[in-house]
Amino acid sequence: MSQEFDVAIVGFGPVGATLANLLGLHGCRTVVLEQDTEIFPVPRAVHADDEALRTFQSLGLLESMRPALGTYTKREYLNAKGEIFFEASVRKTTAIGHREDIYFHQPTLEAVLRGGLTRFEHVDTRLGMEVEKIEQDNVGVTLTARQAETGKIETIRSKYVVGCDGARSLVRQQLNIRLRDLGFDQPWLVLDVRLNPDVTPKEANLPNCHQQYCDPRQPVTYVPTAVKGHYRWEFMQIDKPAPNSVPPKEQVRNLLSSVVDPSNVEIQRVAIYTFHALIAKQWRVERALLAGDAAHQMPPFAGQGMCSGLRDVHNLSWKLALVVKGASSDELLNSYAVERIPHVTRMTRGTIFLGNLIQTRSFLGAYLRDILFKTILRIPRLFTTLASFTLRSPNLKKGVLGGEISRAKGKQFIQPTVLLDTDEAVPLDSVLGDGFSVLTIAEHDDVLTKLADTLITTTLPITFVQVANGKVTSNLQSGSFKRILDVEGKLVAWFRKYRAQFVIIRPDRYVLGAYTATGLNQGMKELFSLLCLHSNTGVP
Incomplete structure (x- = not known):
């Protein structure tokens, strides 16, 4: 059975679901193909910035997302003695009308994004469909997908396809696109917990601020998602674990005990992630494009992984809409990579810089870092420069831009x-x-x-x-x-x-x-x- 669409999206995570909503608003006939049948029940991404919130606002879904969002007050960076050597408050409202940073509960947020698609008769979602082959011709793309439950093969035609299918992207593999390595490869143990309902955050000594423990002996990140009682710690792995290994229970308990009383929380997930800094060398091959983790992967130290994916699809969606409706030639789509690759490259390099400060194993390096940051706090202009390099979205430099000024x-x-x-x-x-x-x-x-x-x-x-x-x-x-x-x-x-x-x-x-x-x-x-x-x- 063959079916015709303007755009096919492979992958139904936050980035793919956001793209589907944007295309729905633009009136594009869209199909989403996702191999899983259910939303992953435990948070993976946890942070969104003001630009991400503005994107959700543009979908008309931000108010529905409020139960999934949590606020925090500031970011703290602590040295080996537990002393704060650098901190930055979270602005309640930025120039673009939203809180500077928030945390969110990913399963709840994804449910809202998927629910938003019920507004559009011209958007179709296919769960339990694994794409096996992508073939292009002069007028469109043919996707061959298999139903997980029945094994039945379906053929889907679309004018364009966008791979939002994550770091191991099948779309990227089918297009033979290689990744550029920016030189970061570090395993971290991620520990998600839920606070017991009879314990308050204050009793458990869980502050409502993001903390980076920059101890050369054991770098740690603390993320108070504070939504539905979820909290996260990330521990740098000093001894590089074997691929796909599961950390011993004793190691997990010892790490957890170093940051919280284990009796106050219930462990939700333990996983070892290797943080990479990779950017696809091409984001478009004829009628196929990449977005989100399929196009780029960065360490989480600035919380910009998903945010960058949302920028991708907000940039791409209106261009696709103009092209598939016949208003613009598809040369317009070339501006997508022209605009996004330099932007995401700078964000990734800033994240690497921040990560290297956090996870240094050198005590001398940590000592000099602490002095540097204490100095920066006393000089507002230096603080603004550092923040703009590591934490804030840069401006677009090339692409669909003009004007006298x-x-x-x-x-x-x-x-x-x-x-x-x-x-x-x-x-x-x-x-x-x-x-x-x-x-x-x-x-x-x-x-x-x-x-x-x-x-x-x-x-x-x-x-x-x-x-x-x-x-x-x-x-x-x-x-x-x-x-x-x-x-x-x-x-x-x-x-x-x-x-x-x-x-x-x-x-x-x-x-x-x-x-x-x-x-x-x-x-x-x-x-x-x-x-x-x-x-x-x-x-x-």
């Missing part, structure tokens, strides 16, 4: 609270919609209306938004035009900072370009050119 492009656009003409206060993204958006502080209604009416005739989804300082009115009669009140003054401040009148924002909320009052018409032509749009899209 170069220092504005490639950044995540801010997300303040704004006021609608109904006096309802909402986050900015709820006004922008799922496609492109143009924001302006210009006040020439006739010019803006004409441009908005022109844009609505194209096949490119664009929302046009005017930022007002005073009372919001509804004078403009255009279906693609919205007016908002900048109640916090943050949007006007952004435009003043970059001396801009217009900004074009991509569906993944990165700034495509910022323009002066006279530059928008040229900017729209630039937008259409960058998107490789076909001539029948109605370029103004």
